[in-house]
Amino acid sequence: MTAGLEPKTFTWDSPAPELAFSQTRPTEMNREELRAWLTALGEPAFRGDQLFDGLHRHRFSAWNQFTNLSQALRTKLAATAELSWPEITESVPSEDGSTKHAFRLSDGKQIEGVHMPYGKRTTLCLSSQVGCAMGCTFCATGLMGIVRNLSAGEIVGQVMAMLNAHPHPASTPVNLVFMGMGEPLHNLDNVMKAFNILTDAGGLGLSPRRITVSTSGLVSGIQRLATYPKRPRLALSLNATTDDYRSRIMPVNRVWNLAALAEVLRRFPLEKNERITLEYVLLQGVTDSLEDGRRLASFAQAFPSKINLIPFNPHEGSGFEPPTEARINQLCGLLSKAGLIVSVRRSRGQDVAGACGQLVREARGTKRP
Numbered sequence: 001m002t003a004g005l006e007p008k009t010f011t012w013d014s015p016a017p018e019l020a021f022s023q024t025r026p027t028e029m030n031r032e033e034l035r036a037w038l039t040a041l042g043e044p045a046f047r048g049d050q051l052f053d054g055l056h057r058h059r060f061s062a063w064n065q066f067t068n069l070s071q072a073l074r075t076k077l078a079a080t081a082e083l084s085w086p087e088i089t090e091s092v093p094s095e096d097g098s099t100k101h102a103f104r105l106s107d108g109k110q111i112e113g114v115h116m117p118y119g120k121r122t123t124l125c126l127s128s129q130v131g132c133a134m135g136c137t138f139c140a141t142g143l144m145g146i147v148r149n150l151s152a153g154e155i156v157g158q159v160m161a162m163l164n165a166h167p168h169p170a171s172t173p174v175n176l177v178f179m180g181m182g183e184p185l186h187n188l189d190n191v192m193k194a195f196n197i198l199t200d201a202g203g204l205g206l207s208p209r210r211i212t213v214s215t216s217g218l219v220s221g222i223q224r225l226a227t228y229p230k231r232p233r234l235a236l237s238l239n240a241t242t243d244d245y246r247s248r249i250m251p252v253n254r255v256w257n258l259a260a261l262a263e264v265l266r267r268f269p270l271e272k273n274e275r276i277t278l279e280y281v282l283l284q285g286v287t288d289s290l291e292d293g294r295r296l297a298s299f300a301q302a303f304p305s306k307i308n309l310i311p312f313n314p315h316e317g318s319g320f321e322p323p324t325e326a327r328i329n330q331l332c333g334l335l336s337k338a339g340l341i342v343s344v345r346r347s348r349g350q351d352v353a354g355a356c357g358q359l360v361r362e363a364r365g366t367k368r369p
């Protein structure tokens with residue numbers, strides 16, 4: 001097993017470790033923090049806005065690019081603060097047009113993100129943690145265990161690096177999905193800070209409606225998410241329709257079962273036209289029976305929802321198989337006949353180890369413990 005990726009003893013019910021920064025990091029600050037920092041340095045607060053503008057609207061990554069600040073101020077800032085975004089170390093394009101990127105973080109840890117162009121819009125799949133504490137048995141990231149939370153700047157930095165690597169017109173709508181490595185609701189503070197930076201109209205100005213966090217079902221996190229006046233959209237990885245099977249493949253179900261999930265989703269305060277996405281990974285012979293389809297339909301009918309069926313993306317040592325095409329079609333038909341919105345999501349970039357956690361695991365040669 002490679003250093004840094006050993007499964008750790010942390011679990012979902014204790015906070016994941018955070019990265020400690022040795023220097024001031026403007027890339028970790030929101031607009032208010034940048035203003036406060038510049039004020040503390042004896043500058044007018046609006047210089048903080050100029051810094052935000054340079055970092056998030058112009059996507060500057062070196063002090064000498066900040067020509068909106070005086071040379072003297074740039075020198076002063078450079079002496080006390082470090083400017084660094086996660087760095088792309090490997091990019092693997094797939095035949096379907098998507099590109100999987102591996103990022104190196106400042107402590108040498110690795111994460112991954114995927115750039116997926118769909119016609120006029122672009123979707124970026126982001127990581128929220130290094131590894132994951134949730135331990136889902138079908139998931140390559142789950143097999144790593146948790147290493148640490150990503151900081152807000154590391155989350156924002158994935159977006160910056162992928163947009164820089166794939167230039168497109170400013171008018172292109174950008175969707176973000178937290179469906180890479182990690183459980184975003186286990187790192188909600190940093191995810192929400194990144195969300196606020198990314199949606200700041202003076203920066204990238206992304207639409208909150210185009211940002212989705214996907215959770216394995218941390219009910220406490222879903223309840224907290226519901227309390228934010230401005231928040232991303234919610235997706236739940238349901239993945240099984242009986243407590244017996246869900247608890248076997250997703251340990252979190254032993255804490256919050258299907259009834260608890262149904263309850264919290266029914267109460268989740270939705271905006272007009274908002275729907276909760278239900279992701280359902282199809283594991284052959286485990287979660288893909290027609291009875292599963294019927295139970296999935298009745299679960300989904302209890303609140304405004306849409307369903308993404310995701311055929312399992314095989315990886316070494318998982319012990320699971322993807323469903324047959326015939327079964328995918330049967331389930332799709334069954335769900336749409338029940339009046340539900342359903343789509344089949346093939347993991348993009350399957351030919352390049354597309355599903356979450358797989359590129360980093362392969363790069364590090366990590367095997368299932």
Ligand code: SAH
Nearest residue numbers: 139179182183214215216237279312313355
């Ligand atoms: N931790 C969050 C988000 C990251 S996982 C969550 O679990 O929702 C993103 C999605 O990938 C989840 O729906 C998960 O069930 C799915 N997934 C994980 N491994 C997979 C695999 N090998 N094949 C297909 N989907 C997978």
Ligand code: SF4
Nearest residue numbers: 132134136139142216
């Ligand atoms: Fe973590 Fe999501 Fe993978 Fe489960 S499916 S181990 S929650 S990343």
